[in-house]
Amino acid sequence: MGALAIKNVTKSFGDTHILKGIDIHIEAGEFLILVGPSGCGKSTLMNIIAGLEAPTTGEVHIGERIVNNVAPKDRDIAMVFQSYALYPTMNVRKNIAFGMETRGVPKKEQDEIIARVSKMLQIDHLLDRKPGQLSGGQRQRVAMGRALARDPKLFLFDEPLSNLDAKLRVEMRTEIKQLHHRLKTTIVYVTHDQIEAMTLGDKIAVMKDGIIQQFGSPEEIYERPSNLFVAGFIGSPSMNFVECHLAEQGGEYGVSLQSEGDARFVALPNGARLADRIGQKVILGVRPEQIEVAEEGEPGLACKVHLTEPTGPDTMIFTQVNGKEVVARVHPRAARHPGETMRLKLDMGKVVLFDPQTELRLV
Missing domain, CATH: 3.40.50.300 (P-loop containing nucleotide triphosphate hydrolases)
Known part of the structure; x- marks a missing residue:
């Protein structure tokens, strides 16, 4: 015992x-x-x-x-x-x-x-x-x-x-x-x-x-x-929640993300496990530090900066994805001013998906 x-x-x-x-x-x-x-x-x-x-x-x-x-x-x-x-x-x-x-x-x-x-x-x-x-x-x-x-x-x-x-x-x-x-x-x-x-x-x-x-x-x-x-x-700032629909594109399973001036399909590493849910709504959860600034030549979503909150070692960037407010934690030197655009990418290996009805994690 x-x-x-x-x-x-x-x-x-x-x-x-x-x-x-x-x-x-x-x-x-x-x-x-x-x-x-x-x-x-x-x-x-x-x-x-x-x-x-x-x-x-x-x-x-x-x-x-x-x-x-x-x-x-x-x-x-x-x-x-x-x-x-x-x-x-x-x-x-x-x-x-x-x-x-x-x-x-x-x-x-x-x-x-x-x-x-x-x-x-x-x-x-x-x-x-x-x-x-x-x-x-x-x-x-x-x-x-x-x-x-x-x-x-x-x-x-x-x-x-x-x-x-x-x-x-x-x-x-x-x-x-x-x-x-x-x-x-x-x-x-x-x-x-x-x-x-x-x-x-x-x-x-x-x-x-x-x-x-x-x-x-x-x-x-x-x-x-x-x-x-x-x-x-759990987590401060809290995890971001974005409503998406599961889709299949070119043999890959993932979700479509849309900002105020851009749209992009992103594949999920374990997306094939959700093949029976294609077309259904899911909630994508991603923590602020899992949203990164896309390097030159990397695929990213062009997002308009609405607000910034400098915290010293990091700067919080507030933008919108799929009509929802999203917070990204970035290095202060990478941050842009409100009204400017930043190309952001999600660490898709760490995002989690939830069922909107049961609210339980799917992957």
Whole structure:
């Protein structure tokens, strides 16, 4: 048995079904991200893992045991909350020690643990300060230190960085990842931020409406999204979606793309697998970095630039293909000004196609 197994877990409040059959399994030392929009059920699932809510049906396994009827304090878990949940009248040392004191850990051992985790988190110079004297990042480190002091089987992080400013979020994200690499701890981490999901997780569960839409590695979810929702939710800027009709031309299978002043047939590497769909509508998904500037002599689609957004290392180019707004991520030196034309090509080896009815990926 791995570190965590969630088997067919459902949760209902009266006639409202929050979770609709969740199945997840991770091994010891893995970093699992639960990601999705507000109201998708990720926090409810976290509360069920923690024992703060009971599942309506299904089982939760932590390590070798089913913990459905085990109290939170006996599950060998530690939580880090969005709100830090520090005791304002206690200094940092006492906040970290509080859980150990309630468990009867000897004072000498407490002091050793506090020294170790405070040095690891670079808060050893703050041990005598109270939470009100700390910055948001320092308070979050204290909350993490209190969790680390327990040395549990499972760490639960519930949107721990959402109260921090953008720069501090990036710094804390890096610290959490480094901490995981050093300690090889098992972590379940709830977020609505898909960048956090992509940068932190070994495995990602993308949730919507109480259902896991896709479960896999960041690479799998980014490059082979299972449906339109996952494709649009993961990635910044979002994947472009272009309505097309499948066609056959000169023995090749592909789609026709049209800009405001040009049209071109582009072949799909695996297009023959869709031969039975010729003439049918599909949705072509392509990420901004998969739209490149065509070199001299290369086939490309002449596209009129509507808007540019410089970001420093890249420039976002807004244009239209098949009547839909499309964003391309290009090198600043290759960018053209609004009103000018650029010849663009799609990396057809990386585009994905979706069925417009089922919204599932075809290839």
